[in-house]
Amino acid sequence: MMSLLVLGVLLWMAAHLFKRIAPGPRAALGNAGRGLVALGVLGSVVLMVIAYRGADYVALYTPPGWGVHLNNLLMLIAVFLLGVGKAGGVVGAKLRHPMLLGVVIWAIAHLLVNGDLASLILFAGLGLWAVIEMLTINAAEGPWTPPAKGPVAKDAKVAVIALVLYAAIAGVHYWMGYPVFGAGA
Numbered sequence: 001m002m003s004l005l006v007l008g009v010l011l012w013m014a015a016h017l018f019k020r021i022a023p024g025p026r027a028a029l030g031n032a033g034r035g036l037v038a039l040g041v042l043g044s045v046v047l048m049v050i051a052y053r054g055a056d057y058v059a060l061y062t063p064p065g066w067g068v069h070l071n072n073l074l075m076l077i078a079v080f081l082l083g084v085g086k087a088g089g090v091v092g093a094k095l096r097h098p099m100l101l102g103v104v105i106w107a108i109a110h111l112l113v114n115g116d117l118a119s120l121i122l123f124a125g126l127g128l129w130a131v132i133e134m135l136t137i138n139a140a141e142g143p144w145t146p147p148a149k150g151p152v153a154k155d156a157k158v159a160v161i162a163l164v165l166y167a168a169i170a171g172v173h174y175w176m177g178y179p180v181f182g183a184g185a
Contacts, residue, residue, distance in 0.1 A: 001055040005118055008047030009125035015040030016129065020136045048122060055118035067112035072180065074109035078102040079169070080162040088147075089154035096144045097137065103130035 015037050019026045026033050081102030084091045092098055107127025110119060138144075170180040 001051045002117065002121065004047050005051035005055060005121050006125075008044045008051055009121060009129070011040055011047065012044035012126065013129045013132070015044060016133060017136060020133075020140055052118050052122050055116075058117035059115060060117055060120060061115040063113050063115045071109045071113045074105050074112070075169070076162065076166050078106040078109060079166050080159055081105065083158045083161060084155060087154045087158045088150040089156075089158065090149050090152050091155050091158075093146050093149040096146075097134045100130040100134050103127065 018033075018037055018040075029036060079102070081091075081095070081098045085095070085098040086092070095101060104127050107123040107130070110123040111127075114120075114123065173180045
């Protein structure tokens with residue numbers, strides 16, 4: 001299962017980085033390239049879910065007890081960052097890659113509460129992808145010109161949506177047997 005998990009993470013990276021690493025071949029594919037990328041992303045998610053759920057537990061470290069509380073806070077911040085970039089508020093005007101930063105924070109949060117090999121492969125792998133994606137975008141696009149700041153009300157709207165989504169995510173975690181406010185988030 002671990003090899004399928006690694007394959008899933010690598011397929012995720014390849015599908016997402018295809019446009020940046022191989023812009024010529026990606027452009028030559030036209031709309032078919034979008035389908036290929038979507039198929040790669042879907043395939044990677046299927047592989048990661050099946051492999052992660054079926055992986056044997058191989059302990060690497062013992063997560064700290066306080067990690068659960070920090071995980072919950074970081075997850076709320078991560079969910080907020082996933083949506084704030086397109087909101088047109090204040091926060092999105094200060095961060096170049098809020099969604100990718102949200103993925104990095106999501107990965108760190110999960111590594112705080114999961115000390116097994118499968119979690120390290122999945123969460124560290126996707127966090128690493130987000131960092132590589134940010135660096136690749138920065139290198140390709142050069143210096144960033146921040147957009148004009150919008151009203152704080154737009155950020156507040158995203159914060160409310162983030163709270164609702166966080167509650168839904170917590171519910172799904174409980175349903176799947178992963179306690180959010182206890183050990184092993």
